[in-house]
Amino acid sequence: MVTVSSATPQTPDVFPLIPCGSPSGDTVTLGCIATGFTPSSWKFSWKLGTDSLENVTQYPSIPDNDKYLGISQVQVSRQDWDAKKTFQCVASYGDLNSNTNVNKPDFNPPTVRIVEPTAAELSVSDILTLTCLVSGYFPSTITVHWKENGQKLSSSRYINSPSLKDSDSSSYSMRSRLNVSQMNDKKSTYTCFVRHESSKTPFETSIKDVFASVIHSEPSAVLLQGSNELVCLVFGFSPASINITWIRDGSTELWNYNNSHPYRGPDGKFCIQSFLRLSPVDSLPGVNLTCRVTHGNTTLSVNVSRTDTLEQCHFFDDILHVDMSQDTVMQAWGVAIFFLLLFFISIIFSAVITSLK
Incomplete structure (x- = not known):
């Protein structure tokens, strides 16, 4: 049926x-x-x-x-x-x-960049995570791997996230994370290598010698004079961890200062600035101010005397000379008036004596 x-x-x-x-x-x-x-x-x-x-x-x-x-x-x-x-x-x-x-879709090529490790990460760990950010691509299918000095690394060395659609567009983004050990690193060049059907040519970006700033380098320091502040410029040091304090007359620790964040230069070494706001006491002649830098086992001190500062600072020097010239003029006028009064008194006195005779 x-x-x-x-x-x-x-x-x-x-x-x-x-x-x-x-x-x-x-x-x-x-x-x-x-x-x-x-x-x-x-x-x-x-x-x-x-x-x-x-x-x-x-x-x-x-x-x-x-x-x-x-x-x-x-x-x-x-x-x-x-x-x-x-x-x-x-x-x-x-x-x-x-x-x-x-239909064959319109392709958007990816943008690829490696996020450099921060100064804090370089200071506290012997293992770094390099992150390759891949963004703005369409369609979502993409392949990402890493190379060290031109040699492809095993996929066990890195982790790729899935492609995620951007909330405000039709494009996709993902990231790949590679762990790098300082012990095994040989000043290598690491390359994030990306293939996407928007181009027959792969997309890639590299980072070199990521542990350069971990090699110990002692700091140098100089003092810069401002009208109301002193700036202690410390440079050429690595790793990034560093301590800067200010001392008055060798014993009194000062607190009215701010330190910038360490900045990593192209050579992998760091620089930092410390800004001391000068109080009325700090500005008195003869006061000695010290920028003290501690980096690892190294302690560096840079001193400046406020007497020396007045001589070096044209702004204060000009005011000093102006004030002194004004005092001199006032004193001269006082002496001149005093002698004129005596002269007039002597004339009047002579006239009176002559009339009495």
């Missing part, structure tokens, strides 16, 4: 399946998926314009609750695919049909 269903056929939703990766050869495999249809006997076909395509594969329909799901694939010319021609997948049942277009 044959059972004939009188249920109304359900039209499927059809979605394109874009090929993943960068396939080689003269053909490309495209696909489509149809969901939510009944009965199971819907058929698939492919078109390029008005031409029907061959090399079509239709897989058996798969039950999905009370409906069905179907998948179809077709082999197309790579030349047509690269030319961004439009292929159409059509699902049909009698007079009913549903279709979707499959």
Whole structure:
């Protein structure tokens, strides 16, 4: 006995399946998926314009609750695919049909950069994590690996995150983390190597001698004079951990100063600045101010006397000379007036004596 269903056929939703990766050869495999249809006997076909395509594969329909799901694939010319021609997948049942277009997407190439380790990371650990940030690419398929001095590293040395879609665009981002040990490092060059179908040429970026700043180097320091502050410039040291304090007259520790963060230079060594705000006491002549730098087992002190500072600072020197010239003028006028008064008194006195005679 044959059972004939009188249920109304359900039209499927059809979605394109874009090929993943960068396939080689003269053909490309495209696909489509149809969901939510009944009965199971819907058929698939492919078109390029008005031409029907061959090399079509239709897989058996798969039950999905009370409906069905179907998948179809077709082999197309790579030349047509690269030319961004439009292929159409059509699902049909009698007079009913549903279709979707499959096109080669517009590619966005990735931006690749390595995040350099911070001064704090270099100071506290013998193992660093180099992070390669890969961003702004589409589609999502991408391959990332690392090289050391041009040699590809084992995938056990690094961890790649999955591609994550950016919330405000259609592009994707991911990151790759490589652990590097100072003990095994030989001043190597590490390269993050990225392949994406937006380009036949790989994307890469490198970082050299990441542990250069861990090699111990003693600091140098100089004092710079400002109108209301002293600046202690410390440079040429590594690693980055360093302590700077200010002392007045060899014993009183000062607190009215700020230190910048260590800055790593191109040579892997660091520099830092400490800014001392001068109080009225600090500005008195004869006061001795010291910038004391402690780096590892090295202690370095740079001194300046406020007397020396007044002689070196043109701003204060000019004021000093102006004040002295004004005092001299006032004293001269006082003496002149005093002698004029005496002169007038002597004349009056002489006149009085003469009249009495």
